[in-house]
Amino acid sequence: MLKRRQFIQTASAAGVLGLSACATTGSGSGPKVVVIGGGYAGATAAKYVRMWSDYGISVTLVEPNSAFVSCPISNLVIGGSKTMADITTPYDNLTKRHGVRVVRDTVSRIDAEKKVVMLAGGGELPYDRLIVSPGIDLMTHTLPGMAKPGAADKILHAWKAGPQTVALRRQLESMRDGGVYAITIPLAPYRCPPGPYERACQVAHYFTQAKPKSKVLILDENDDVTSKGALFKKAWADRYKGMIEYRPKHKVADVDAATNTLKFEFNDDVKADVLNVLPMMRAGGIAVQTGLATANQRWCEVDFLTFESKAAKNIHVLGDSIQVAPLMPKSGHMANQHGKTCAAAVVALLTGKEVNAMPIYNNTCYSFVSDKEVVHVASVHRYDADKKTMLTVPGSGGVSAAASELEGAYAMSWARNIWADTLA
Ligand SMILES: Cc1cc2nc3c(=O)[nH]c(=O)nc-3n(C[C@H](O)[C@H](O)[C@H](O)COP(=O)(O)OP(=O)(O)OC[C@H]3O[C@@H](n4cnc5c(N)ncnc54)[C@H](O)[C@@H]3O)c2cc1C
Numbered sequence: 001m002l003k004r005r006q007f008i009q010t011a012s013a014a015g016v017l018g019l020s021a022c023a024t025t026g027s028g029s030g031p032k033v034v035v036i037g038g039g040y041a042g043a044t045a046a047k048y049v050r051m052w053s054d055y056g057i058s059v060t061l062v063e064p065n066s067a068f069v070s071c072p073i074s075n076l077v078i079g080g081s082k083t084m085a086d087i088t089t090p091y092d093n094l095t096k097r098h099g100v101r102v103v104r105d106t107v108s109r110i111d112a113e114k115k116v117v118m119l120a121g122g123g124e125l126p127y128d129r130l131i132v133s134p135g136i137d138l139m140t141h142t143l144p145g146m147a148k149p150g151a152a153d154k155i156l157h158a159w160k161a162g163p164q165t166v167a168l169r170r171q172l173e174s175m176r177d178g179g180v181y182a183i184t185i186p187l188a189p190y191r192c193p194p195g196p197y198e199r200a201c202q203v204a205h206y207f208t209q210a211k212p213k214s215k216v217l218i219l220d221e222n223d224d225v226t227s228k229g230a231l232f233k234k235a236w237a238d239r240y241k242g243m244i245e246y247r248p249k250h251k252v253a254d255v256d257a258a259t260n261t262l263k264f265e266f267n268d269d270v271k272a273d274v275l276n277v278l279p280m281m282r283a284g285g286i287a288v289q290t291g292l293a294t295a296n297q298r299w300c301e302v303d304f305l306t307f308e309s310k311a312a313k314n315i316h317v318l319g320d321s322i323q324v325a326p327l328m329p330k331s332g333h334m335a336n337q338h339g340k341t342c343a344a345a346v347v348a349l350l351t352g353k354e355v356n357a358m359p360i361y362n363n364t365c366y367s368f369v370s371d372k373e374v375v376h377v378a379s380v381h382r383y384d385a386d387k388k389t390m391l392t393v394p395g396s397g398g399v400s401a402a403a404s405e406l407e408g409a410y411a412m413s414w415a416r417n418i419w420a421d422t423l424a
Pocket of ligand 1: 036039041072073074075105107135158160161191192195285318330331333366
């Protein structure tokens with residue numbers, strides 16, 4: 001690894017370049033950071049390592065998708081009030097403005113001993129520090145019926161924004177009026193606690209306009225609504241009475257795609273016209289395969305000061321893949337904050353500086369209960385040196401008093417701001 005003085009020379013030379021052409025990709029002799037995954041966590045970390053090292057650290061981001069497609073706001077595409085174009089942002093500015101080298105590929109293996117990642121398309125990338133931010137994988141194998149031919153094309157999750165988002169919308173459009181849409185929710189923790197309840201609202205909003213005899217069934221493995229419960233229940237009672245039905249304590253055991261039937265561990269079978277099944281989730285495959293998922297083989301434990309993995313040195317894990325601290329949601333907002341905290345720590349570690357001993361960050365999670373009206377929950381999280389974890393700051397944060405269009409405007413500003421912070 002580069003010595004500190006040598007780094008500062010490289011960094012300031014690159015910094016001078018940076019003033020006129022910070023787009024110059026850092027492929028010189030400076031320290032090398034490789035980032036796996038250009039989502040909310042990885043793209044933010046890539047950009048901020050470049051910025052906060054004054055463009056002295058070279059950053060390569062590996063991502064298979066040609067553009068960033070946001071899960072936040074994707075429920076509105078399913079509800080029909082937004083389009084895929086509204087939630088898609090190109091990666092160009094990471095390269096043009098920040099000099100991040102973006103490699104369109106998938107990482108197939110990490111050699112932690114040699115500090116190298118292997119690409120599915122061939123080739124290797126050496127690193128001094130590796131940032132692993134592959135999001136989640138859906139544990140579809142826990143539902144045997146999903147392995148039957150055609151089942152995965154028919155029973156969608158749409159929990160990674162992209163082709164399934166469009167496909168689920170099409171299923172709703174072709175459903176008869178008077179049909180039933182059923183969404184199943186796994187036991188927490190899962191990606192975006194309020195996301196399934198927001199989706200139920202979006203589907204119901206569409207039904208009120210286009211298929212008023214239809215029904216939305218929420219089949220939740222949890223004992224109760226896991227986020228903003230009172231606000232969602234009020235929206236269901238006030239706006240979607242008789243249309244949305246909520247059933248807690250429903251653990252899906254299997255699915256039958258041929259008859260569109262859900263089978264539960266304890267409850268009666270349920271048939272629906274459109275099945276939207278969210279299986280259990282775990283850290284993205286590359287993290288699990290590398291042995292980073294130390295908590296139940298599902299989530300990756302990290303040091304919250306640096307996001308360094310507890311299982312492997314020089315490897316940092318961010319975003320939805322981590323074993324969260326108490327009351328820390330798996331959200332895009334949080335993943336963006338992980339990205340910045342980790343970027344600051346990685347720059348400090350590679351330049352011989354002190355790592356911040358008390359990171360503080362916040363989370364705001366907006367949910368659309370119609371096409372315009374929104375509710376939110378917010379929290380502030382601070383590092384606790386005794387417990388070595390992040391704890392919520394007492395009295396911080398809060399929830400909306402009621403749904404409003406004003407919050408709807410804030411929610412869209414939040415989305416535009418976080419897309420800019422992550423990618424522009
Ligand atoms: C319907 C829905 C609504 C949501 N609404 C909100 C909201 O309103 N607010 C909010 O804050 N959060 C929301 N979320 C949650 C948010 O989307 C996630 O928490 C966030 O995307 C997590 O960021 P991440 O970087 O960990 O993962 P992702 O954003 O999923 O990024 C992971 C990236 O890694 C890439 N990748 C995976 N494996 C590899 C590999 N081997 N090699 C290279 N690249 C790889 C993937 O292609 C992907 O681009 C919502 C989620 C859903 C599903």
